[in-house]
Amino acid sequence: MKLSGVFLAYDHGFEHGPTDFDNLNYNPEYILDVAKKAEVDALILLKGVAEKYYSKDLGIPLILKLNSKTSLREGEPISLAWSSVEYAIKLGAEAVGYTIYFGSEEESRMISEFGKIYEEARKYGLKVVLWSYPRGKSINNDEDPKIVAYAARLGAELGADVIKVKYPNDDSNLEWITKNALKSKLFFAGGKKIEEGNLIERAEKAARAGASGFAIGRNIFQSKNAVEIIKSLKSIFH
Ligand code: FBP
Numbered sequence: 001m002k003l004s005g006v007f008l009a010y011d012h013g014f015e016h017g018p019t020d021f022d023n024l025n026y027n028p029e030y031i032l033d034v035a036k037k038a039e040v041d042a043l044i045l046l047k048g049v050a051e052k053y054y055s056k057d058l059g060i061p062l063i064l065k066l067n068s069k070t071s072l073r074e075g076e077p078i079s080l081a082w083s084s085v086e087y088a089i090k091l092g093a094e095a096v097g098y099t100i101y102f103g104s105e106e107e108s109r110m111i112s113e114f115g116k117i118y119e120e121a122r123k124y125g126l127k128v129v130l131w132s133y134p135r136g137k138s139i140n141n142d143e144d145p146k147i148v149a150y151a152a153r154l155g156a157e158l159g160a161d162v163i164k165v166k167y168p169n170d171d172s173n174l175e176w177i178t179k180n181a182l183k184s185k186l187f188f189a190g191g192k193k194i195e196e197g198n199l200i201e202r203a204e205k206a207a208r209a210g211a212s213g214f215a216i217g218r219n220i221f222q223s224k225n226a227v228e229i230i231k232s233l234k235s236i237f238h
Contacts, residue, residue: 006038007042034221063096065096095127103138127161155184
């Protein structure tokens with residue numbers, strides 16, 4: 001699979017619940033249709049949706065996200081795997097995804113689990129995508145550029161093929177963030193929906209700074225222009 005461009009994330013039903021969805025985009029069939037029309041570079045799904053809706057015949061690489069947490073619980077963030085590399089292969093995935101909440105009191109459990117999953121993925125030639133998300137009571141602002149650069153560096157130290165980080169709240173030195181990904185590819189997450197022009201502007205800045213792509217959800221599937229936005233973003237990063 002190509003490690004640049006646009007990865008369409010659709011794991012929000014678990015992470016946030018149905019509040020992110022409307023009558024159209026709650027349905028995975030709609031998302032798959034968008035992904036196909038726009039020829040998105042990869043689709044990020046969780047096991048349940050992947051199993052019932054995804055097929056390799058779509059021609060879009062699958063990244064199976066192995067862990068996730070709900071937004072129903074308070075306290076220090078922790079997310080452990082509830083699917084496996086072996087099952088990802090069975091579903092036709094070319095990569096596995098995993099979130100680590102660095103800075104959480106529980107970080108070592110996630111780091112250790114990620115390490116094992118990484119080595120398993122390497123055995124079978126699967127790519128590894130890390131959601132590198134510093135979070136928890138010791139992290140004051142997860143969009144602080146220093147924290148985002150640290151997140152990029154952590155992903156590189158762990159060996160991830162793709163490191164997905166938050167877009168920083170000050171993008172005057174995006175190069176420092178992308179440099180810290182070393183030889184890993186750096187992708188930015190989209191966050192809450194923003195105006196389309198601003199999203200394109202962010203993508204242009206990110207590409208100029210050396211980022212490889214966006215791994216985004218809400219800014220795509222909550223837009224009436226989903227297919228066109230993906231195409232524009234792809235042309236910026238490719
Ligand atoms: P968005 O582009 O919609 O922000 O999606 C990226 C993502 O990392 C999803 O994969 C995940 O479901 C969500 O953000 C997690 O969001 P949060 O920042 O609330 O943990």
